[in-house]
Amino acid sequence: MLMPRYQRAGARIAAMPEVTTVGLQEAARTSATLSQNLDRLANFAFRQAEVEAQIKGAEYGALNAPTQQQLDDAIAAGEDVTKIVPGDTATVFGRAARKSALSALSTEFEIETRKAIVGLQTSYENKEIGLEQLESGMSALVAEQTDILRRISPQAATQFSASVGLVSNAAYLSAAKDAAKEARIDQEIRFRDGVNLYIRNAEAIVRAGATVGEDGTVVTVDQKIDALREQIAIAAQEIDDPEFYEAKIGELDKAIVDAKVGVVMDEALLYPEHAMKVIYGDGKFEDAEVQATFDTMNADEKRQLISQIQSAQSTKFSLESAADAKRTRERGERSNVLQAEFTAAILSDDRVTAQSVLDQLEAVDPAAYESKLEVFSTDAGVNDRDTVTTLRRLSLANKLTQRDVDNAFSVGKLDMSTYKEFMNDLESQRNQTYNKAIDWLKSNRGVPEGTLLNFNVVQQAADREVAQIKVELLEALNEDPSIDPFKFVKDKVAELEAEAGDLGNSALRQQAFKLGETLRSQMPGASAQELFDKVTSDPSFYPNPQRRQNAIDNLLPLLIQLEAQQ
Amino acid sequence: MAFAAAAVAGASTLQIASAALSAVSAIGQIQAGRQQARAYQAQARQAELKGKQAELQYRQQGLEILRRTRQNISTVTARAAAGGLDPYSGSPQSLRNYAAATGTEEFYLSQENAQLAQITGEVNAQQYRMAASQARRQGFMNAIGTAASATMAWGTLGGAGTVGTAVT
Numbered sequence: 001m002l003m004p005r006y007q008r009a010g011a012r013i014a015a016m017p018e019v020t021t022v023g024l025q026e027a028a029r030t031s032a033t034l035s036q037n038l039d040r041l042a043n044f045a046f047r048q049a050e051v052e053a054q055i056k057g058a059e060y061g062a063l064n065a066p067t068q069q070q071l072d073d074a075i076a077a078g079e080d081v082t083k084i085v086p087g088d089t090a091t092v093f094g095r096a097a098r099k100s101a102l103s104a105l106s107t108e109f110e111i112e113t114r115k116a117i118v119g120l121q122t123s124y125e126n127k128e129i130g131l132e133q134l135e136s137g138m139s140a141l142v143a144e145q146t147d148i149l150r151r152i153s154p155q156a157a158t159q160f161s162a163s164v165g166l167v168s169n170a171a172y173l174s175a176a177k178d179a180a181k182e183a184r185i186d187q188e189i190r191f192r193d194g195v196n197l198y199i200r201n202a203e204a205i206v207r208a209g210a211t212v213g214e215d216g217t218v219v220t221v222d223q224k225i226d227a228l229r230e231q232i233a234i235a236a237q238e239i240d241d242p243e244f245y246e247a248k249i250g251e252l253d254k255a256i257v258d259a260k261v262g263v264v265m266d267e268a269l270l271y272p273e274h275a276m277k278v279i280y281g282d283g284k285f286e287d288a289e290v291q292a293t294f295d296t297m298n299a300d301e302k303r304q305l306i307s308q309i310q311s312a313q314s315t316k317f318s319l320e321s322a323a324d325a326k327r328t329r330e331r332g333e334r335s336n337v338l339q340a341e342f343t344a345a346i347l348s349d350d351r352v353t354a355q356s357v358l359d360q361l362e363a364v365d366p367a368a369y370e371s372k373l374e375v376f377s378t379d380a381g382v383n384d385r386d387t388v389t390t391l392r393r394l395s396l397a398n399k400l401t402q403r404d405v406d407n408a409f410s411v412g413k414l415d416m417s418t419y420k421e422f423m424n425d426l427e428s429q430r431n432q433t434y435n436k437a438i439d440w441l442k443s444n445r446g447v448p449e450g451t452l453l454n455f456n457v458v459q460q461a462a463d464r465e466v467a468q469i470k471v472e473l474l475e476a477l478n479e480d481p482s483i484d485p486f487k488f489v490k491d492k493v494a495e496l497e498a499e500a501g502d503l504g505n506s507a508l509r510q511q512a513f514k515l516g517e518t519l520r521s522q523m524p525g526a527s528a529q530e531l532f533d534k535v536t537s538d539p540s541f542y543p544n545p546q547r548r549q550n551a552i553d554n555l556l557p558l559l560i561q562l563e564a565q566q
Numbered sequence: 567m568a569f570a571a572a573a574v575a576g577a578s579t580l581q582i583a584s585a586a587l588s589a590v591s592a593i594g595q596i597q598a599g600r601q602q603a604r605a606y607q608a609q610a611r612q613a614e615l616k617g618k619q620a621e622l623q624y625r626q627q628g629l630e631i632l633r634r635t636r637q638n639i640s641t642v643t644a645r646a647a648a649g650g651l652d653p654y655s656g657s658p659q660s661l662r663n664y665a666a667a668t669g670t671e672e673f674y675l676s677q678e679n680a681q682l683a684q685i686t687g688e689v690n691a692q693q694y695r696m697a698a699s700q701a702r703r704q705g706f707m708n709a710i711g712t713a714a715s716a717t718m719a720w721g722t723l724g725g726a727g728t729v730g731t732a733v734t
Contacts, residue, residue: 003645003658006638006665009631011672014624014679017686020613022606023696030700030707037711044718 050092057096061086064097065104068112071148081151102156109145113164116141117171124175131179138168191235195248198228202252203259209289221296225256261305263293268309279306335365339402342372343423347416351376371403374410380419381412388418392467395425396447398435402426424474437473437485441466444493446506457562458513462506464565465496502558509562512555528559581723588716592709599705603698610694617687624680628673635669 064086066074074081085105087098117138124134142164150157202225210220232252236245267290268275277283278294279302285291297305338361345354354376362369387408394400405422408414414422428434445462448455455463469492476483497504519531519542526534535542535551542548577585639662646658653659 003642003661004638005661006635006668008668009627009634009672011627011631011675011679013675014682017682018690019686020690020693022609023693023700026606026697026700026704030704033704033707033711037707037714040711041714041718044715048718048722 053091053093054096057087057091057093057098058100060093061097061100061102062104065101065108068105068108068148071105071152075148075151081148085152102153105152106149106156106160109149109160110164113141113145114167117164117168121171121175125178131175134175135172138172142168188239191239192244195232195235195244198231199248199251199255202228202255203262206256206259206293207263207289209292221293225252228252257301257304260293260297260301261308264290264297264305265308265312266290268305269312272309272313275309276306279309331364335361335368336402338364339368339372340423340427342376343402343420346375347420347423368402371406371410375406378410378412380416381409381414383415383418384408384413387413391422393463395422395429395470396438396442396463396466397449398429400426400429421471421474424478425470428474428477431485434473434477434485437489438466438470440486441469441489441493444506446510456513457559457566458506458509461503461509461562461565465504469493469496502554503561508554508558512559512562515551515555516559528556528563532556532560577720581720585716585720588712592712592716595708595712596705599702599708602701602705606694606698606701610691610698613690613694614687617684617690620683620687621680624676624683628676628680631669631672631676635665635673638665638669 066084070084071081074084085098086101087096088094089098120129120134120137120141123129124131129137142161145164146157146161149160205224205228206221208221210218212218229249229252232248233245236242236248264275264285267285267287274283275285278285285294294302294305338357342354342357342361345351345357358369358372358376361372391400391404391408391414394404400422402423405414405419405426409419442449442462445465446458447462447466448459469489472492473485473488476488477485502508516528516531519535520526522541523531523534532552535548535556539545539548542551642658642661642665643653646653651658653662
């Protein structure tokens with residue numbers, strides 16, 4: 001018999017239950033959140049406080065920054081210079097104060113140093129110190145200031161040294177460039193001056209000719225010149241100026257040619273004809289050195305030599321000619337003076353003085369002497385109308401000479417008064433204002449230029465008017481030499497035109513003369529009166545009614561008057 | 567209010583925009599805390615249910631153990647009697663004692679497990695409720711922190727009306 005044994009149902013102790021701690025975790029997170037927020041606010045507040053501390057520290061440092069003088073005094077007194085700088089390195093305020101103070105101090109150092117550098121630069125520019133002194137001065141200045149600052153803050157000293165070092169280096173570099181430039185200019189001046197000296201010595205070298213050295217070597221002129229060329233080339237290379245080389249080589253060549261020509265010219269000017277023969281291959285120069293120099297000349301140089309010899313001769317001839325002309329002019333002036341004195345003596349009937357002047361004139365101007373001697377030995381004659389007219393027209397044409405007047409007087413065709421008038425006219429012709437006034441008068445009245453004969457009625461009228469005004473002008477000038485000839489003749493012309501009416505109107509006279517010439521083409525040889533009668537009686541002779549009426553009323557009556565004056 | 571109005575009147579557009587955004591952020595943080603709290607409350611209820619469910623399972627297991635124990639004892643008694651043996655002495659009694667002792671042991675074990683499950687559920691629910699409370703608090707704290715930060719930042723910005731004028 002089987003009886004069952006109780007079998008376990010398998011109940012066991014339950015597994016460890018999963019108990020969550022989320023509540024505690026959240027509580028912890030709440031605390032953490034609270035803490036974080038409080039930290040955030042606290043940090044914010046601390047940052048603000050730090051900023052405020054930095055600002056206040058910086059202000060404090062700036063206000064209490066030591067001066068360079070205080071530093072110098074502290075160093076001199078052997079004190080610890082770090083103690084006079086406000087602030088510290090442990091706190092925000094202290095660091096800011098120290099940084100600000102160091103910055104202010106460094107800035108002051110830099111300003112003072114820059115001033116000192118500028119002072120050194122000024123001294124250098126004023127040539128009070130040299131470049132080396134400038135460099136040593138700036139180096140010492142920067143080193144000294146840096147050393148002082150380093151006692152307080154090596155970092156600030158390094159920054160100061162770097163900053164001021166840039167300034168001092170720039171200043172030194174600028175000064176060095178200036179110095180180099182000046183040195184370069186000085187060197188260039190020396191080279192240029194040296195080259196100019198070479199060129200100036202070219203003539204001496206050419207004149208010296210070939211020379212013998214101490215070792216017996218003969219050095220020719222060409223060799224010496226080549227040496228000069230090399231020197232010029234070296235100088236041009238030194239100053240790096242190709243144009244200078246070209247210019248100076250040209251000058252040297254010209255100087256050599258001039259020197260050669262000059263050497264030969266010395267003898268050629270003494271014997272130009274012989275020199276020309278030698279140049280063209282006939283003979284030799286007397287001086288051996290001259291001949292040697294001539295032998296070194298090429299064709300172009302010989303052409304220049306010939307040209308200069310010819311130019312020198314031409315100049316010589318020109319000078320001689322000018323001297324002759326001067327003597328002739330002086331003699332003529334002297335003759336004119338003596339003739340004027342003679343005329344004055346004759347007109348004043350002072351024959352003793354006239355004789356004395358004649359004696360002087362004989363030596364100065366024999367022709368004038370002969371002419372005046374005739375006058376002296378002739379009594380005054382009677383005016384010959386044609387002679388007077390001719391002389392007057394010569395005068396108007398500025399062709400009248402004393403000889404013309406003397407000849408007319410000598411043959412008895414002038415009385416003393418007319419002789420005096422023409423002499424005064426000649427004398428007045430030296431006055432430019434007088435001449436201008438007469439030229440204007442002639443132009444105004446219508447006197448033709450360069451014509452002495454065959455005056456028409458209008459020209460004759462103008463000739464008479466000019467002669468009349470001219471005589472009046474001469475008389476006026478005789479009485480008062482200070483009057484204005486130009487104004488005088490203008491006034492006289494105005495008076496003449498007012499008194500004579502149409503007869504004094506030169507323009508109208510010209511119109512009348514032209515009308516007469518036109519009408520005479522139909523009636524050759526007719527007088528003005530005949531033309532008037534024809535125009536009056538025969539309208540077809542001059543058909544234009546308006547012009548015909550003007551001819552009858554004005555022009556032909558004027559022409560009749562002009563012809564009547566002849 | 568008058569101070570706030572004066573501050574807003576002297577503020578720039580960017581200042582006002584920053585303050586507005588901070589305010590929105592604070593409100594959002596409060597809302598986030600509340601939402602998180604609701605989630606924890608739901609989890610708390612779920613933990614309670616889970617504890618109850620486990621407790622019932624263990625209790626059902628205890629009843630099953632009792633049924634099997636009674637069944638074993640009855641079987642032993644019946645078979646001993648049928649076999650002419652005294653069911654209350656000797657081997658049958660030993661088998662019956664064994665069944666009673668072992669079944670009782672297992673029954674109490676299941677009862678203790680049920681109790682443990684119930685306590686566990688309550689503890690977890692309590693934790694979730696506590697977490698919900700903390701989440702709500704965190705939302706408020708974050709909002710206060712944001713508002714405070716914004717206020718302090720606003721105060722440090724300064725303006726024409728907050729700085730001293732130069733004395734001439």
